[in-house]
């Protein structure tokens with residue numbers, strides 16, 4: 001039975017992530033475009049993923065998993081209010097089961113806090129997919145697509161790949177209400193570890209709680225804080241469940 005979960009990948013540099021990306025993209029390219037990825041191309045692709053990860057100010061990625069196996073992924077980066085999807089691929093036997101749509105939707109939701117627009121350059125066969133999901137070519141016939149993202153993200157859990165000052169301010173206020181503080185000491189350090197973090201939005205799409213985990217001084221530290229005005233077990237449980245699904249490694 002297929003039980004596909006969409007999970008944020010906060011730290012792409014943990015073992016196997018880029019190998020999985022390349023395995024899946026090679027299989028999808030073979031299936032859809034009859035294109036065989038050579039061994040040097042695979043190595044080159046991994047080097048590019050490594051380089052992007054190390055140099056991008058804001059990277060994001062989601063994997064679609066069936067049990068422990070990654071069967072699809074989306075990744076990209078964000079700068080100056082524009083998120084760029086660098087790749088979206090689904091394993092052939094999982095195509096046409098809404099895995100691609102769920103990955104795209106998860107990325108758009110996560111980008112709503114940090115970007116106004118999502119852009120991408122589409123491969124030939126995926127243009128219909130992106131148009132179906134509201135993307136428009138920047139000029140007639142172009143494969144460069146764009147979409148404004150101004151959707152409301154109400155009462156849901158959203159992963160935060162790197163907290164912006166707006167997110168940090170909201171979380172700090174919520175932490176203070178709970179007699180705690182939101183430690184932002186490594187938030188601006190591109191080279192720092194990318195620890196799992198989620199926020200929960202309320203019915204007005206405002207942040208009403210956050211959860212994050214870190215390894216500090218060799219200890220696992222977890223922080224979950226909810227805005228006292230809307231404190232609810234449901235929100236706490238959702239955040240705890242999201243965090244609980246993450247495996248984190250200290251580097």
Ligand SMILES: CC(C)(COP(=O)(O)OP(=O)(O)OC[C@H]1O[C@@H](n2cnc3c(N)ncnc32)[C@H](O)[C@@H]1OP(=O)(O)O)[C@@H](O)C(=O)NCCC(=O)NCCS
Nearest residue numbers: 028088089090095096097098099100101122123126128129
């Ligand atoms: C493009 C791709 C990511 C789509 O993923 P997918 O899981 O197969 O697509 P989904 O099942 O999520 O499709 C969602 C919806 O989009 C529609 N759709 C999918 N591909 C479409 C296309 N080429 N044209 C028009 N509509 C399309 C589906 O009909 C579906 O509609 P529904 O929800 O009403 O049933 C996947 O097919 C893939 O990996 N392709 C090869 C690699 C590639 O080209 N990637 C894009 C790189 S930019």
